[in-house]
Amino acid sequence: MNSHLLLEKAYIYPLPEDPTPPDGCTFDVDKGFWVSDTTSQPMVTLKYHPKLETKKCDVETGEDRKGE
Amino acid sequence: MLKRARIGKVNEPEILIISDTLDYTTDYITVELQKQKQNYLRINRDKFAECSVTFDLDSEALFIEQGSAEFSLTESKLKSIYFRAPIYLRDIYQPDIPEQTQLYRTQWAAFVRDLAVFEAPLWVNNPIATFKAENKILQLKYAKVAGFQLPQTSIANKCSEIIDDDSDYIVKSLDTAVLRIENKEAFVYSNILRGNELALAKLSIAPVIIQNYLYPKIDIRVTVIGDSVFPVKILLNGRGVKDDWRKIKEGVQFIECTLPEEISQACVNLVRALGLSFGAIDLIESNDEIYFLEINPTGEWGWLVHTAGIPLHETMCNLLELKNV
Numbered sequence: 001m002n003s004h005l006l007l008e009k010a011y012i013y014p015l016p017e018d019p020t021p022p023d024g025c026t027f028d029v030d031k032g033f034w035v036s037d038t039t040s041q042p043m044v045t046l047k048y049h050p051k052l053e054t055k056k057c058d059v060e061t062g063e064d065r066k067g068e
Numbered sequence: 069m070l071k072r073a074r075i076g077k078v079n080e081p082e083i084l085i086i087s088d089t090l091d092y093t094t095d096y097i098t099v100e101l102q103k104q105k106q107n108y109l110r111i112n113r114d115k116f117a118e119c120s121v122t123f124d125l126d127s128e129a130l131f132i133e134q135g136s137a138e139f140s141l142t143e144s145k146l147k148s149i150y151f152r153a154p155i156y157l158r159d160i161y162q163p164d165i166p167e168q169t170q171l172y173r174t175q176w177a178a179f180v181r182d183l184a185v186f187e188a189p190l191w192v193n194n195p196i197a198t199f200k201a202e203n204k205i206l207q208l209k210y211a212k213v214a215g216f217q218l219p220q221t222s223i224a225n226k227c228s229e230i231i232d233d234d235s236d237y238i239v240k241s242l243d244t245a246v247l248r249i250e251n252k253e254a255f256v257y258s259n260i261l262r263g264n265e266l267a268l269a270k271l272s273i274a275p276v277i278i279q280n281y282l283y284p285k286i287d288i289r290v291t292v293i294g295d296s297v298f299p300v301k302i303l304l305n306g307r308g309v310k311d312d313w314r315k316i317k318e319g320v321q322f323i324e325c326t327l328p329e330e331i332s333q334a335c336v337n338l339v340r341a342l343g344l345s346f347g348a349i350d351l352i353e354s355n356d357e358i359y360f361l362e363i364n365p366t367g368e369w370g371w372l373v374h375t376a377g378i379p380l381h382e383t384m385c386n387l388l389e390l391k392n393v
Contacts, residue, residue, distance in 0.1 A: 005271055007247070009259045033099050033102075044096055
């Protein structure tokens with residue numbers, strides 16, 4: 001081993017792209033949440049919406065975007 | 069006091085949420101607060117440039133113009149502040165961040181941290197407390213005092229003499245490690261190593277956490293909100309996950325469970341002792357014993373609403389409204 005153990009064991013992946021706003025939804029500044037463009041319902045109450053599938057939102061930066 | 073031109077009715081929110089527009093977990097909170105007709109304001113760190121923000125030191129009031137609305141936030145009106153922002157900016161050194169972005173991020177990060185000037189409201193969590201609680205050695209010490217069992221642990225940049233060649237160990241970073249390697253990104257998970265492999269490992273340039281590997285094990289994630297405790301077991305095909313479960317992207321189940329009363333109380337005690345009102349605690353169950361691994365003061369919980377079916381946002385809103393939780 002030539003480098004530090006944690007470097008040897010690190011999980012390497014392509015540079016993540018910047019997150020993009022959800023399709024078909026608009027952020028309502030007054031309400032403070034995303035709403036559907038078609039139904040005006042809050043995005044998080046829709047059956048299909050961007051979810052946090054793992055505790056890291058599938059972004060390998062630790063919790064709560066600590067690594068940003 | 070600064071003279072301010074009134075552009076309409078000034079709102080005086082009771083709940084302030086500091087977030088980011090793409091932080092969907094916050095939507096669970098704001099949707100619930102709106103349903104309950106609470107007086108709240110969400111400000112987004114990625115949209116500060118579109119707002120007009122002034123903190124007036126004489127009146128100790130924060131004035132925000134956002135869209136067509138004007139807000140005045142004062143210690144006497146604010147019940148609570150939900151701080152969903154990182155304490156550390158870990159990638160600001162990267163060469164491809166434009167100077168405007170570097171300036172934006174460092175200075176706004178300082179500004180929102182500085183809202184700790186509001187000392188009377190309940191913070192979830194106060195960034196100063198989070199800064200303290202993010203320290204792994206310190207949290208292990210506090211966890212021990214709170215009554216938790218810990219795996220045998222050392223933090224070192226050399227392999228301890230007590231390492232046994234034929235035993236397994238967990239080796240992990242002392243702090244979140246997001247790195248740039250050959251124009252790619254890298255993340256350091258927990259690693260299982262045999263003692264003889266660990267004995268040969270190079271560690272001198274950075275300290276690591278070395279713990280006895282406890283197996284069989286079941287990971288337990290405990291979300292503490294005020295005095296309420298929500299534990300879930302993390303399983304794969306009905307069994308505990310041998311490795312770091314975060315490496316597995318599909319098929320992991322999060323099953324609501326119960327904890328012995330003394331463990332639940334230890335979770336609450338630890339959160340309180342660290343000056344927090346929220347904490348996401350990682351435990352493991354092994355051979356009928358429960359061990360503490362770490363506490364995440366900025367831990368994520370939104371994923372548990374739809375995977376484990378636990379309405380954590382409702383309890384979080386109750387906490388922000390200063391109801392007993």
